[in-house]
Amino acid sequence: MSTTPDAQVERWQRFRKSRNTALASEHGWLTLTSFQWLENRPARVDLVPGLWSTDGTGSAKGATAFLTAAAKDGLTLVETGEPVDGTISASLANEESLMWVQFGGGDGKQVIVELVRRAHKYAIRTRDSRSPVFTEFDGVPTFDYDPGWVIQGRFESYPEPVDVPIATANPLVDGVHRSVGEVVFRAPGIPHEIRLHAEEEKLGALTVTFHDETNGMSTDEWRKVFIPRPRPDGSVVIDFNRAINYPSAFTPYGTCPMPVKGNSIDVEVTAGEKLPAGSLG
Numbered sequence: 001m002s003t004t005p006d007a008q009v010e011r012w013q014r015f016r017k018s019r020n021t022a023l024a025s026e027h028g029w030l031t032l033t034s035f036q037w038l039e040n041r042p043a044r045v046d047l048v049p050g051l052w053s054t055d056g057t058g059s060a061k062g063a064t065a066f067l068t069a070a071a072k073d074g075l076t077l078v079e080t081g082e083p084v085d086g087t088i089s090a091s092l093a094n095e096e097s098l099m100w101v102q103f104g105g106g107d108g109k110q111v112i113v114e115l116v117r118r119a120h121k122y123a124i125r126t127r128d129s130r131s132p133v134f135t136e137f138d139g140v141p142t143f144d145y146d147p148g149w150v151i152q153g154r155f156e157s158y159p160e161p162v163d164v165p166i167a168t169a170n171p172l173v174d175g176v177h178r179s180v181g182e183v184v185f186r187a188p189g190i191p192h193e194i195r196l197h198a199e200e201e202k203l204g205a206l207t208v209t210f211h212d213e214t215n216g217m218s219t220d221e222w223r224k225v226f227i228p229r230p231r232p233d234g235s236v237v238i239d240f241n242r243a244i245n246y247p248s249a250f251t252p253y254g255t256c257p258m259p260v261k262g263n264s265i266d267v268e269v270t271a272g273e274k275l276p277a278g279s280l281g
Helices: 005-023
Strands: 032-037 043-045 048-054 065-069 086-090 097-103 111-118 121-128 150-167 174-185 194-200 206-212 223-227 235-239
Touching: 048 121, 150 194, 174 206, 174 235, 223 235
Parallel strands: none
Antiparallel strands: 032 121, 043 048, 048 065, 065 086, 097 111, 111 121, 150 174, 150 235, 174 194, 194 206, 206 223
């Protein structure tokens, strides 16, 4: 059964409302105010009380992060609300994150300190619910809905996933894209087929991270689009009206993955999210 243009627009408007609501969640991506690597000796960091460090040992497992603070510093554990008075520690696997401690504001929860492990090293990110990026957020600008950017294509899966090294929004953090196959389609204004590496999401859905000719002008340097699970014959529908920004479009403190080399569409994709208002991009 076909969907009328009005129904397509209504669906897209509901998607946009949900997307903006999710971005505006308390202590979400819009509240990031710092990203700081931990040293191998106790040291102070910006914006947060206490002394922070890591033992710097281990690779995939084994390394530990430490925080030493007094009760007067006002730090409490996010999970239990228990005050930090002395030295505490936590261990994460690479790429894991932990909302570890909190402080500030009338309820002691204005700032959450997130412990992260990236490139096998520990860092902290601060998430401040009074960040102007968060408090002044009024939705992400988008192109108008364009049915011409709802494209039929096909998915060609690999026999086995292939790990492809990639860069990230943080030049000190390397990433890996687990390609499960390629999404193949023809874009408006391009005579040849486009092939883009895809990652697998839950329930067989796909994600494609891509560059296009709008990047750095009306859009961020790269975006991503989710694609519903391919049909049994491999066919897919790619709705670029649902292309969204990574968190790194809103904050300089993200470690978001860049596209695989060659994941580019050599035309302006005038659909989906634009540069956020006030973006540094």
